[in-house]
Amino acid sequence: MITFEQVSKNYSHNKATVKVLDNVNLQIKDHELFGVIGESGSGKSTLLRMINTLEQPSQGTVKVAGVDVMQLNEAEQRQNRKQIGMIFQQFNLLYNQTVNENIALPLRLNKTYDQQRVQEVLDFVRLSEKGEHYPKQLSGGEKQRVGIARALITQPKILLCDEPTSALDGQNAYDIMELLRRINQTFGTTMVIVSHELNLIKQLCNRTAILEKGKVLETLAIQKGQQQPQFETYYERVRESLG
Incomplete structure (x- = not known):
């Protein structure tokens, strides 16, 4: 279980305070495919990097498997990152x-x-x-x-995916999505996928948080019926879409 409890993150910029995350509360279950969707600048990557302690909250608590990762010393953080x-x-x-x-x-x-x-x-x-x-x-x-x-x-027990298909074209993006799904099914790996791409989140994830200007507006369950069937080849996927 990964939990965010009233997590906020502030930066100072030109003598002003910029709030990147604003009182975020989330629970991500073990073995889950969990999405975080939002536009550029919504705070997605900052949220992701808190899980492996590459970012620290200005306030609030981030826990992995019940452990407050921000309370770990440097050696313990390195050990945690191996997972x-x-x-x-x-x-x-x-x-x-x-x-x-x-x-x-x-x-x-x-x-x-x-x-x-x-x-x-x-x-x-x-x-x-x-x-x-x-x-x-x-x-x-x-x-x-x-x-x-x-x-x-x-x-690893957890995979953090930061826009994993954004640099890829349609077929390559689809193939990577299916590979991530296979990793989850084979190893039970918990995955947190941040993206601005609605289709990736819709097809891959079980639940998703909608992030806007650092705030979680809502966490939604994605119905299995909404997800596309899996296809072995590009031909099969195109034929089904166009047939």
Whole structure:
């Protein structure tokens, strides 16, 4: 369970106080696909970064599994982050390193390198033959798969997804959405997905919070009947949509 209890975040800018989050209350259940939707500047990314303590609230409490993460010391915060993976809009890959090296980076930093584990994750994201390629040799969708594989390599309990499909075209965005769904179904990973894209949230998430100017206006359950059926191929999806 991830909980936000009366969380606010203020910044100082030109001697004025800017309120980025305003008295946010949320509960995100274990194993849930939870969306946060809002326009640019609504505070989505700030909210997301509080879960892995990259941002701290000006007031209020953020808890993960019942623990107030802002009360952890630096070593405890680092340990907590090992349980939380992050997926970025612009992939954040190292372009002078191979796919294998990018995926293995968290293991190397933790001194737990395991090539078999790297290959297992590569297989899961369906990039088995791309391990020795460099990011410049990959499509946008493949780069995001590498980013997802890197996030999965430490077997996190929580995945934070910051606009995970915004940099992708229609088919690649759809494929990444289906990969995220498969991760949740296979590993039971709790996911928090922030996006301004209504379709992504509608098709992927179980519930979503609507964020506007730092305030949660409402938290809605998304009915399963609203979600599109899954398709194995682009052809099947287009045929169903146009038929």
